Amino acid sequence: MRTQANVLIVDDDPDFGAVASNLVELEGLSASHATNAREALMLCREKDFDVVLLDLKLGADSGLEVLREIRQGWADLPVIVITAHGSLETAAAAVREKAFDYLGKPFPSAELIGVLRRALEWRAGRKSPDTTLQNVSTSTTAIVGNSPAMVAVYRLIARVADTDSTVLIAGESGTGKELIARALHDNSSRTRKPFVPINCGAFTETLLESELFGHVRGAFTGAANSHRGIFETASGGTVFLDEISETSPAFQVKLLRVLQEQEVRPVGASEPRRVNVRIVAATNRPVPELLNSDDFRQDLLYRLSVIHIQLPPLRDRSEDIPLLVEHFLQRTNAKLNRHVIVPADTLDWLKSLTWPGNVRELENAVERAITLNASGRLLPEDFIQFTPAPFLQKNELAITNPVPSLSQEPIPADHSWRCAVPATLDEVERQHILATLRFTDGNKLRAAELLGIGRYSLYRKAERLGIKLDSLSIRTTEP
Structure with missing residues (x-):
């Protein structure tokens, strides 16, 4: 009677095969290694295996x-x-063929052993494969990465996508929150119904309420006709509320009712209307900060975060940068009919950077560098030359400009700040906001995105710091 579980390792890399076999055998399991498809299938016919570890690239x-x-x-x-x-x-291609689970190289040995144990337990019938990936759609191909943090996100999407639970996606600006929301929708039973993204920070409170809840004729000045809100028109689908933390407490009360009662009351209407939508929300503020905030309702936060997905910043998953660069490289080359390559040294240099704008910043930098490149090879200078913000390497504290003093003068184009005495935090913040507004040519929404805050947070900060956004004068100093 067989007492040892048999594991088949299928990988064309003999070094990986040897290491994996050693790990498996140290756990008291029997390991066999195949380097190609023919060997793998032949071994399956000759031997009774309990689990297969299969590389997709053979x-x-x-x-x-x-x-x-x-x-x-x-x-x-x-x-x-x-x-x-x-x-x-x-991951989607694998789960369509009913793979048990998914691991991205490189992975900790403990993670491999853990997945093997779960697979063996499932095989023995002791419990269901609670980590088995479910049907993950391929439509969200821009989500790239095999770091442990991203694999955990894939697994969570697989588990919760086909439910109606509300989801709160938290992460810094540029981490891909809307892509995750779309993945949740695409992998749910609501996939044939609308997916409607709304940036809550881009609307005034009145307009946001009208956009989502709708209004009846005569509800306010200019309401010549009735208007069905998104919560009604997206019936059966998913509404993605980005920058949810930028909404007012008054709006939050109304949204809480939607979550609790599944009904809305259009502006000016006397009776509520039933709705059927799944709500996915996102914020760039840390959830603990929201929990302790005076401007965000705790009861709404609890309702929104039935499922909480935390997206890691790019600096915490730098091992994914080569994959992301390759993805953006292929897409941009195809779009521009180019054949630009990225040498390994450049990839290593890109991995050493902090990328405060996260994946969005990396994507823009790669596309810009390819567009303007003439040599066919991307080098560090291709990125430095066309990037307005200074690149900082990890663990490097770099102050590229002296701290500015408080000044009523418009910020100069070259950011040539000077300070005779130490500045207060408010002074530094004021000048940083002015500099960002100058860089965006006064585009307040874009400035807020670069600052990592919502548009209404920008308005509040500007009012507190004495910045008149509507009459802001930005001039370019003479050289």
Whole structure:
């Protein structure tokens, strides 16, 4: 009677195969290694395996084809997919073929052993595979990464997408919150219904209420006709409320009623109307900060964060930068009909940067560098030359300009600030906001995005700091 569980490792890299085999055997399991599709299927026919560890990249062979063959011939054999080319699309392709789980290289040995144990327990019938990936749509191909943090996000999407639970996505500006919201919608039973994104920070309170709840004729000056709000027109679908933390307490009360009662009362209406939408919200503020905030209702926060997805900043998953650069490189090359490449040294340099604007900043930098590149090879100077913000390396404290003193003069174009005495925090903040507004040519929404705050937070800060946004005069100093 067989007492050892058998693990088949399918990977064309002999070094990885040896390391993985050693890890498996240290756990008291038996390991076999195949380097191509033919060997893998031959071993499956010759030996009774309990779990397969399968790389999707097998040189000339397709790991997905191997997965399909295993599913057809050995339907109850759990297959753990591994790849160094991590993306939601890769995970989706695997789960369509009923992979048990997904690991992105490199991964901690403890994570591999943990997944193997769960697969073996499922195989033995002791419990269901609660970490098994479900049907993850490939439509969100811009979500790229195989770092542990991103793999955890993929798994969470798989678990909660096809539910009606509200979701709060938290993360810094540029981390891809709307992409995650779309992935949740695309992988739910609501996928054939509308997905409607709304930037709450881009509307005044009155306009936001009218846009979402609708209004009846004569509800306010200029309301010549009745208007159905998004909560009604998106019936059966998903409404994504970005920058939810920028809404007023009065609006938050009305949104709470939508979540509790599944009904809305259009502006000026006497009776509520039933609605059927899933609400996914996002904020760039830390959730603990919201919890202790005086301007955000705790009861609404609890309702919104039934499921909480925390997106990591790019600096905390720098191992994903080469994958992201390759993704943006392929897309931009195809769009511009170019054949630009990125040498390994440039990738290493890009990994060393902090990227305060996260994935969005990296994407813009890559596209800009490719567009303006003439050599066919992207070098660090291609990025430095066209990036307005200074690049800072990790663990490096760099102050590129002296701190400005408080001045009523418009901020000069070259940011040549001078300070004779130490500035207060308010003075520094005021000048930083002015500099950002100058950089965006007075575009307040864009300035707020660069500052990592909502538009109404910008208005409040401007009022507190004495910045007159409507009459702001920005001049360019003479050289």
